[in-house]
Amino acid sequence: MLHYALKRLVSLAISLLVASLVIFVVVEVAPGDPASFMLGINAQPDTVAALRTELGLDQSKFDRYRSWVGGMLTGDFGTSYTYRTPVSQMIADRLWVSLPLALYALTLSTLIAFPAGIFAAARRGGIGDLGVTGATQLGVAIPNFWFAMMLVLIFAINLRWFSAGGFPGWDRGVWTGMKALTLPAIALALPQAAILTRVMRSSLLDILGEDFIRTARAKGLSSRQALWRHGLRNALIPVLTIIGLQFAFLLAGAIIIEQVFFLPGLGRLIFQAITQRDLIVVESVVMLLVFAVIVVNFVVDLAYAAVDPRLRART
Amino acid sequence: MSLLDIRNLSLSIHGKPILKDISVSIRQGEITALTGESGSGKSMTAFATIGLLPRGSVTTGEILFDGSNLLTRSESDLCDLRGRDISMVFQEPMTALNPVQTIGAQVMETILIHGAMTSSDAKARTRDVLDRVGLPPDRFPLTRYPHELSGGQRQRVVIAMAIALRPRLLIADEPTTALDVTTQAQILDLLKGLVSEQNMALMMITHDLAVVSDMADTLNVMRAGEIVEHGATFDVLRDMRHPYTRQLFDASRHQAKLSTAKAETPLLSVENVSRDYALPRTSLFGSRPMFRAVNRVSFDIKRGERVGLVGESGCGKSTLTRAILGLEPIQEGQITLDGDPVWQDGHPNLAVRRKMQVVFQDPYGSFNPRHRVSRLITEPFHLLTDPPKGADKDAAIADALTAVGLNPADADKHIHAFSGGQRQRIAIARALIIRPDLIVFDEAVSALDVRVRAQILDLMADLSRDYGLTYLFISHDLSVVRSITDRVLVMRAGEIVEDRPTPAVFEAPEHPYTRTLIDAAPQLPAFPETQDAARPAF
Numbered sequence: 001m002l003h004y005a006l007k008r009l010v011s012l013a014i015s016l017l018v019a020s021l022v023i024f025v026v027v028e029v030a031p032g033d034p035a036s037f038m039l040g041i042n043a044q045p046d047t048v049a050a051l052r053t054e055l056g057l058d059q060s061k062f063d064r065y066r067s068w069v070g071g072m073l074t075g076d077f078g079t080s081y082t083y084r085t086p087v088s089q090m091i092a093d094r095l096w097v098s099l100p101l102a103l104y105a106l107t108l109s110t111l112i113a114f115p116a117g118i119f120a121a122a123r124r125g126g127i128g129d130l131g132v133t134g135a136t137q138l139g140v141a142i143p144n145f146w147f148a149m150m151l152v153l154i155f156a157i158n159l160r161w162f163s164a165g166g167f168p169g170w171d172r173g174v175w176t177g178m179k180a181l182t183l184p185a186i187a188l189a190l191p192q193a194a195i196l197t198r199v200m201r202s203s204l205l206d207i208l209g210e211d212f213i214r215t216a217r218a219k220g221l222s223s224r225q226a227l228w229r230h231g232l233r234n235a236l237i238p239v240l241t242i243i244g245l246q247f248a249f250l251l252a253g254a255i256i257i258e259q260v261f262f263l264p265g266l267g268r269l270i271f272q273a274i275t276q277r278d279l280i281v282v283e284s285v286v287m288l289l290v291f292a293v294i295v296v297n298f299v300v301d302l303a304y305a306a307v308d309p310r311l312r313a314r315t
Numbered sequence: 316m317s318l319l320d321i322r323n324l325s326l327s328i329h330g331k332p333i334l335k336d337i338s339v340s341i342r343q344g345e346i347t348a349l350t351g352e353s354g355s356g357k358s359m360t361a362f363a364t365i366g367l368l369p370r371g372s373v374t375t376g377e378i379l380f381d382g383s384n385l386l387t388r389s390e391s392d393l394c395d396l397r398g399r400d401i402s403m404v405f406q407e408p409m410t411a412l413n414p415v416q417t418i419g420a421q422v423m424e425t426i427l428i429h430g431a432m433t434s435s436d437a438k439a440r441t442r443d444v445l446d447r448v449g450l451p452p453d454r455f456p457l458t459r460y461p462h463e464l465s466g467g468q469r470q471r472v473v474i475a476m477a478i479a480l481r482p483r484l485l486i487a488d489e490p491t492t493a494l495d496v497t498t499q500a501q502i503l504d505l506l507k508g509l510v511s512e513q514n515m516a517l518m519m520i521t522h523d524l525a526v527v528s529d530m531a532d533t534l535n536v537m538r539a540g541e542i543v544e545h546g547a548t549f550d551v552l553r554d555m556r557h558p559y560t561r562q563l564f565d566a567s568r569h570q571a572k573l574s575t576a577k578a579e580t581p582l583l584s585v586e587n588v589s590r591d592y593a594l595p596r597t598s599l600f601g602s603r604p605m606f607r608a609v610n611r612v613s614f615d616i617k618r619g620e621r622v623g624l625v626g627e628s629g630c631g632k633s634t635l636t637r638a639i640l641g642l643e644p645i646q647e648g649q650i651t652l653d654g655d656p657v658w659q660d661g662h663p664n665l666a667v668r669r670k671m672q673v674v675f676q677d678p679y680g681s682f683n684p685r686h687r688v689s690r691l692i693t694e695p696f697h698l699l700t701d702p703p704k705g706a707d708k709d710a711a712i713a714d715a716l717t718a719v720g721l722n723p724a725d726a727d728k729h730i731h732a733f734s735g736g737q738r739q740r741i742a743i744a745r746a747l748i749i750r751p752d753l754i755v756f757d758e759a760v761s762a763l764d765v766r767v768r769a770q771i772l773d774l775m776a777d778l779s780r781d782y783g784l785t786y787l788f789i790s791h792d793l794s795v796v797r798s799i800t801d802r803v804l805v806m807r808a809g810e811i812v813e814d815r816p817t818p819a820v821f822e823a824p825e826h827p828y829t830r831t832l833i834d835a836a837p838q839l840p841a842f843p844e845t846q847d848a849a850r851p852a853f
Contacts, residue, residue: 211410217367218405219425219476220398222390229424230413308415309460 001312004305012298019290020072024065027283033057038081038277051081055280068283077284082276087284090269097167098266101181101188102250108189109196110243116193117200117239122227124205132197139194148187148260155183165262184261188254192246199242203235210234236307244300248293252285316382318343318516319364319484324376326356326363326540333359334540336376339518341533343483346510346517348531348548350524350563352764355537357520361486364518365403366393380484399429402477406489408470412461418445418472419457425479444475448505466628467498471505478509485509486518491526495627495791500835503530522764524567525794525837528552536560552840562766568839569769570798571776578617578801582785583639583753588612588648590634608634610809611647616753616785623796623817624789625832626806632789635806636757639787641668652753669698672746676758678738682730689726692716692745699749715744718781720774736767740774747778754786760795772799793836797821805829 028034035051036043056064071078077087120132156164162183170177207213208231216226255267266285273281305311317340326334334356341347349357362368364378366385378385380401385393397403402425405411413421419441426437438457445455448471461469470490477485487506491499507530510517521527527534527548534548536559544557555561590609609631616622626632637643639650641663650657657667672695675681682691689712696702703711713723719740730738739759746754756775760768776799778784790796796803796817803820805813805828813826824830 211405211407212413214367215405215411215473215476216413216424218365218397218403220394220396220428221424222394225428230416233415234413310414310462 001305004312005302008298008301012294015294016291019294020069020287021065023283023287023290024068027279028057028061028064034279038279040277054081072284072287078280080273080278080281082273082278082281087281090281091266091285091288094264094266094269096170097181097263098251098254100177101185101254101263101265102247104178104181104185105188105192105250105254106243106247108185109193109246112189112193113196113200116197117204118227118232120197120201121204121208121231122224124208129201132201136194136197139190139197142190144187144191145256145260147190148184148257151183151187152260165260167263181263184254184257184263187257187260188250192250196239196242196246200235200239203238204231207231207235233307237304240300240303240307244296247296248289251292252289317341317379318381319518320377320379321360321364322377322379324360324363324374324378326359326368326372326374328369328373329371332540334363337537337540337542339535339542339545341484341516341518343516344510344514345533346507346519346531347533347535348519348521348527349535349537350521350527351537352522352563352766354539356540357537358488359540360537361403361488361518361520364484365397365401365486366390367397367403395429398425398477398482399431399480400482401484401486402480402482403486403488404470404473404477404490406492408466408473408493411473412469414461416460417457418450418455418459418461418464422472422476422479423457425476429480431480440479441475444479445472447509448472448475448478449501450475465498467494467502470494470498470502474502474505474509478513478515481513482515484516484518486520488520489522490519492521492523496793496832496835497627499526500837503837506530523837524552524564524765525839528840529837536563549840564839566765566769568794569765569772571769571772573621573776573799573801574780576619576621576779576801577783578620578785580618581615582618582620582653583616583787584649584651585615585635585639586613586649586651588635588638588650589646590631590638590643591646592634608809609638609645612806612809612811613648614804614811614814616787618752618785619783620785620802621779621800622787623800623803624787624806625791625793625796625803627791627832630806631809632806633757636673636755636787636789640671640673640755665698669695669749670752671755672749672751672753673755673757674739674742674746674759676761678735678742678762681742682738684730686729687726688716688728688730688741691730692726692741692748694745695749695751711748715748716741718747718778719744734767736763736770739763739767739771743771743774743778747782750782752785754784756786756788756790758790759788761790761792768795775799793821793832805832 035048035055035057039048039051052058056067075088077091079085080087080090083090116132120129123129152164155161162179167180168176204227208227213226213230216230217223221229252266252270254265255271258265258268270282270285273285319339319341321337321339324334324337325332337356337360339347339349339360349360351357359368363374364385368374374386376386388396412418422441422444423437426432426440427434431437432440441457442452446452450468450471455468461472464472490506491502494502503526506517509515519527519531531548533546534551535542535545536551536557537543538559544551544560551560552564555564588609589607589611591605591607593603594606595603612635624632624635638645639657641657644658644661652667652670655664655667657664692712692715693708702708712726716723716725721737721740721744730741733741742759760771763771772795779786788796788800800817803813803815803817804811805820805826807828813820813824813829815825820829821833824833
């Protein structure tokens, strides 16, 4: 198991290195001058030259890459050109919204999907299964911004249970923060839950058709006992994969929902940085997201091994 | 009184009749066999008995266990009964165990689910039964996972689960079909021992009459959902009152009439061939350890010769086959066909490849279901530099189909229109169509029912006579190899341990391993009055 984890860790480090190289090459080395791109076509030559010096574009490519990576390792992500504040501070502020929101949404979607998927699989072809499958169709089909607006209309405007948007910050208490994130989390969780339910259901149905389920039944387990004791753990592998992908998506893919609810999250940050051509911010946020995806995959890999002894053995 | 008494059982699934008026009875301590070809309903009879029929099943009749009708018992009653009074062992040991639970936990579950004892007693009992089925504690602690065991060992675990609570009835559905002959003999012995020790009743389901004749006290021959003949095993096999029983019996020991081969010029030459596989790394930066699957193997096949290659699973016969076909590179030695190497400069040699064709085991998985037969069997044409076109192509298709006993009009059909045996004929037509010098039959009749198998073997003998075929016939089944080859290679652990003419190998095996294989294979009894009795059953 330790060997397996070490091996994954090495592959994690290599992936990060390759990703940082690719991002650096695409943003900084690719044809075109980052400084004149950031300032637009009407910029004065001396302004461009000043920015070039600030960005360190006069140094060699290797030195620039080294100082970029070295900076990130020490927590220095550079300074935003647009806002003139350290990028690390901007990201940290946004992460305090995006990370809890992603975890909140993921928890909700898992809490919905597991019972719904298991319920449907246990009643394959029955009314319950049809109901769940139909609901997941709907969940995948409804655009989440529309669903978000409906949530605002019902729970914020009519019932006044939640505020319609904005984020008051965590200083006003965990509960207030959570409350502000609840409607966005539900809006984000719905389509994810629909997808995850389907994966859970089909994965479990595959497993329930396996020979060892029949063996379990022949031992005297009821079909429900066989499902819980022998089906569920075996069905988890594809489900874990999807959960890993969803987390990565939720972290940065919430742009629309963040817009609908006026949340200062990572998605909005990257959107603004791109429109303002603030390459320093773009580069750092993209690297951060890549880091998140790779770390989540690492955790998912460890979870696989915890679930399946064959992976531990294969090392 | 019988322990199990199935009376007039009929079963239909989604309206389709599966069993018709089945009656079987088994006494305590008795072994009863259900035999017949695939689709005859033997497994469904077992599933009906243990109450695990698929959805949409409708049953009539009675299944009396200890006098009470199982068909009218509630599901929770049946759950109590399963595993405690009636247990079942299945065909496929590789998939019958949960891969993420230890073998100890899985055997113990049978005991705990019935609340039969405390968990420490259950653990002791688990250890006992694992010992009993031949899995001693030093090599097989309870913490082992199924993937760490071989097929035969897994089947022992499945048997341990089934007998942990000493059931009165054990149902074994083809328990040794997926196993090698030597393992099969051990498992059959184990089952026989358990029956006599625990005075258990055993319902044994098998397609193999040789296994039946060795094991069962009584025999039920099934065909298309009906029992056509039943009685004491010896009487049924001696009298064979029903023609179907005789057909099965004759097909089981069918000897194809092989014409004498005129084999002089060498065709295939395998010299000192070794094949290594890289295993997963054991340390992070170390080199990968190697596993030698084939170790310095040498043999020749002459033109017109029919050679068998036998060995148990994992002996390297499939690896050797792939190397001969030029599908994989070899690490040592040389394989040549007609003097040309099959693998040259890091690539398979196409000039040689078009002289070889292969027929695989699975008649269902080896065809693209979207293509018509004409396209399927002309696939080897792409190996030719100048493939026949138009009328020539149609003639080639018609010839190939006629040669394997099909109708040229079948060329326009899709593969789903054909039975398993017909599909194997099509596979042979596909191999024949470019008139290869060498055909490799890789377990080509192993998946077929005995009567179909006999027909395919006859077809091979006919083709061998008409076309002067040279083939390499790979099989784990010695009886089949005996009837269809001139010479046998016996392979064990990557090496060829015996290479002699077929009759010599079977009548006087030289290598002890060959003898073990021949002794382990179950044999049909030879009754003097039956025809062909002069030939031994193999």
